[in-house]
């Protein structure tokens with residue numbers, strides 16, 4: 490089994506991959522958010538662009554995304570909460586933490602994202618939090634951030650480079 494990067498514990502082929510390959514559509518903001526994370530983790534940048542509705546979309550391109558995210562290892566996604574807009578069923582929000590490694594250091598991005606449904610498809614609209622990347626300082630003997638209950642040095646440390 491090829492575990493899905495999004496942390497669902499499902500096989501990639503029956504979780505985010507059919508969405509990234511456009512064989513299926515996300516039914517909820519959370520599904521879209523998870524599939525976008527998995528697309529980052531597997532470097533499917535076209536999907537990132539195709540599921541984005543932000544105002545600076547016309548300036549974005551696949552090559553620039555690939556360059557921006559070069560050298561980042563996506564390590565773990567935790568979805569903290571997801572809500573629908575009570576007044577508008579075409580709006581929803583997902584709050585998540587995404588752990589990543591960059592130049593051998595560990596970071597976590599915490600964000601609340603807004604999503605919008607247009608013509609039956611969900612899109613990422615914007616970061617509606619003041620999201621920030623926080624450096625996580627773990628020593629090698631600390632318990633790993635990923636939830637495995639193993640020591641960092643025996644778990645995810647080798648995934649950083």
Ligand SMILES: [Zn+2]
Nearest residue numbers: 493495504505
């Ligand atoms: Zn998934």
Ligand SMILES: [Zn+2]
Nearest residue numbers: 633635644645
């Ligand atoms: Zn770990």
